[in-house]
Amino acid sequence: MAILVIAEHDNSTLKGATLNAVTAASQMGADLHLLVAGAGCGAAAEAAAQVAGVAKVLVADNAAYEHQLAENMGKLVAELAKDYSHIVSPATTTGKNFMPRVAALLDVAQLSDITAVESENTFQRPIYAGNAIATVESMDAVKVITVRGTAFDAAAAEGGSAAVETVDAAHDAGISSFVGEEMAQSDRPELTAADVIISGGRGMGNGENFALLEKVADKLGAAVGASRAAVDAGFVPNDMQVGQTGKIVAPELYIAVGISGAIQHLAGMKDSKIIVAINKDEEAPIFSVADYGLVADLFEAVPELEQKI
Amino acid sequence: MKVLVTVKRVIDYNVKVRVKSDNTDVDLANVKMALNPFCEIAVEEAVRLKEAGTASEVVVVSIGPKTCQEQIRTALALGADRGIQIETEDMPESLNVAKLLAKVIDEEQPGLVIMGKQAIDSDNNQTGQMLAALTDMPQGTFASEVKIDGDKVNVTREVDGGLQTVALNMPAIVTTDLRLNEPRYASLPNIMKAKRKPLDVKTPADLGVELKAHTKLLKVTPPAERQAGIMVASVDELVDKLKNEAKVL
Numbered sequence: 265m266a267i268l269v270i271a272e273h274d275n276s277t278l279k280g281a282t283l284n285a286v287t288a289a290s291q292m293g294a295d296l297h298l299l300v301a302g303a304g305c306g307a308a309a310e311a312a313a314q315v316a317g318v319a320k321v322l323v324a325d326n327a328a329y330e331h332q333l334a335e336n337m338g339k340l341v342a343e344l345a346k347d348y349s350h351i352v353s354p355a356t357t358t359g360k361n362f363m364p365r366v367a368a369l370l371d372v373a374q375l376s377d378i379t380a381v382e383s384e385n386t387f388q389r390p391i392y393a394g395n396a397i398a399t400v401e402s403m404d405a406v407k408v409i410t411v412r413g414t415a416f417d418a419a420a421a422e423g424g425s426a427a428v429e430t431v432d433a434a435h436d437a438g439i440s441s442f443v444g445e446e447m448a449q450s451d452r453p454e455l456t457a458a459d460v461i462i463s464g465g466r467g468m469g470n471g472e473n474f475a476l477l478e479k480v481a482d483k484l485g486a487a488v489g490a491s492r493a494a495v496d497a498g499f500v501p502n503d504m505q506v507g508q509t510g511k512i513v514a515p516e517l518y519i520a521v522g523i524s525g526a527i528q529h530l531a532g533m534k535d536s537k538i539i540v541a542i543n544k545d546e547e548a549p550i551f552s553v554a555d556y557g558l559v560a561d562l563f564e565a566v567p568e569l570e571q572k573i
Numbered sequence: 574m575k576v577l578v579t580v581k582r583v584i585d586y587n588v589k590v591r592v593k594s595d596n597t598d599v600d601l602a603n604v605k606m607a608l609n610p611f612c613e614i615a616v617e618e619a620v621r622l623k624e625a626g627t628a629s630e631v632v633v634v635s636i637g638p639k640t641c642q643e644q645i646r647t648a649l650a651l652g653a654d655r656g657i658q659i660e661t662e663d664m665p666e667s668l669n670v671a672k673l674l675a676k677v678i679d680e681e682q683p684g685l686v687i688m689g690k691q692a693i694d695s696d697n698n699q700t701g702q703m704l705a706a707l708t709d710m711p712q713g714t715f716a717s718e719v720k721i722d723g724d725k726v727n728v729t730r731e732v733d734g735g736l737q738t739v740a741l742n743m744p745a746i747v748t749t750d751l752r753l754n755e756p757r758y759a760s761l762p763n764i765m766k767a768k769r770k771p772l773d774v775k776t777p778a779d780l781g782v783e784l785k786a787h788t789k790l791l792k793v794t795p796p797a798e799r800q801a802g803i804m805v806a807s808v809d810e811l812v813d814k815l816k817n818e819a820k821v822l
Binding site for chain 1: 752
């Protein structure tokens with residue numbers, strides 16, 4: 265049986281997390297189909313058809329799916345699920361929102377946030393904030409799975425030529441509606457897609473001082489993140505939070521500035537390829553995971569770093 | 574309006590988790606247990622609704638062995654009115670939990686259900702959404718603001734790129750994110766008072782739910798250890814290492 269991957273998109277472009285989910289799905293079996301559910305989402309569907317390894321793209325283009333409300337998405341995906349062995353989505357806030365509804369409607373479990381595929385029915389997933397890895401076997405006929413993007417490489421966005429098929433099903437549950445959104449505007453890359461991230465913690469002292477990190481970020485084409493301590497202190501908004509309760513990232517280079525390294529922060533970044541820590545406290549736990557540690561006053565070290573890179 | 578809140582007993586978030594040497598699970602013997610932090614936020618939100626006069630009664634439910642009554646009492650001390658424990662031998666899978674809670678909703682008919690977005694042990698982030706599907710209710714997950722407006726509730730949600738607001742018909746299910754509120758501490762008089770608040774015990778059989786196994790836990794292993802690297806003495810040395818050794822600049 266085929267595998268259905270639910271695409272993450274904004275109706276015009278396909279989000280990167282979809283490509284990591286495609287790679288994970290390709291390890292579960294052959295014959296991958298991608299579902300693009302949205303409104304006026306033709307461009308996203310075209311992009312989906314280009315993804316390498318995808319055999320078919322299903323397009324559900326209806327006002328009910330414009331904002332991918334969980335109530336409507338759940339019904340749509342559950343209806344399509346009868347033809348599939350696996351239903352796979354990125355573990356983004358969108359996927360985490362509707363996928364458990366799909367599982368409940370199908371009377372099956374959901375395997376959340378998987379980080380490895382051992383076989384078509386056995387998967388690894390982090391538990392206890394990543395302090396343990398569970399290997400779990402699904403005994404359900406349909407496996408509903410969300411995928412941690414950082415654990416899988418992205419599939420090639422081009423090279424495929426999937427057939428595009430229209431799905432007519434219009435499920436408007438009529439019990440919820442979209443009111444509005446406030447999306448953070450930034451010229452810098454998104455945290456989850458960035459190759460380089462520079463993050464600040466409580467040691468930054470206040471929100472204004474994050475400008476020091478932004479200067480380095482602009483030179484490196486990096487995203488700027490923060491620890492939960494910095495968010496809780498009100499320095500920066502929550503969408504910058506890296507950690508178990510924020511975003512899980514794994515860039516090529518992660519620079520932690522003024523971050524002590526609480527377990528909850530480490531859980532969100534310890535899979536980064538190279539970790540640099542700058543902290544004036546030489547006992548800070550962040551140094552135990554850092555490839556390169558520098559004990560220094562960040563207000564001197566960061567401007568110097570900016571000049572020398 | 575009645576508000577239903579669910580709470581889970583989990584390992585205290587300050588405790589360092591250790592995997593058992595036979596790799597069957599994590600070691601919870603003699604470990605400090607506590608109310609799941611996201612559930613604590615859910616209790617606080619419900620109690621604030623009561624204090625504001627919006628909610629008339631706050632009912633708190635927990636599922637598990639008798640020990641979870643401790644967490645129900647904690648919620649009662651924070652201001653919930655009465656508790657329901659659904660007695661099970663161990664912690665059922667999320668779908669089973671959702672089925673049990675769906676029956677409780679049937680009996681209690683709350684106008685709003687507030688739950689934590691995830692438990693810090695299994696990290697599934699799914700029970701609230703499953704319960705919403707089983708009861709055909711709308712959901713406002715990862716909430717950072719909850720505003721009741723007549724027969725609707727507006728929920729501002731923490732999503733990947735920022736914030737999203739949805740309007741839900743009530744009854745609805747809300748799952749809490751960290752910034753929804755800052756939970757209070759229970760006062761000693763309230764802790765004493767909580768001991769006398771009613772607490773019902775039910776079984777899955779009472780609710781007519783048969784618990785089914787959907788997954789099998791094959792093993793639990795510690796994560797790959799990351800080796801500590803080296804300390805550098807200056808920014809110059811750091812830049813040099815990043816350029817010439819790690820080759821990431």
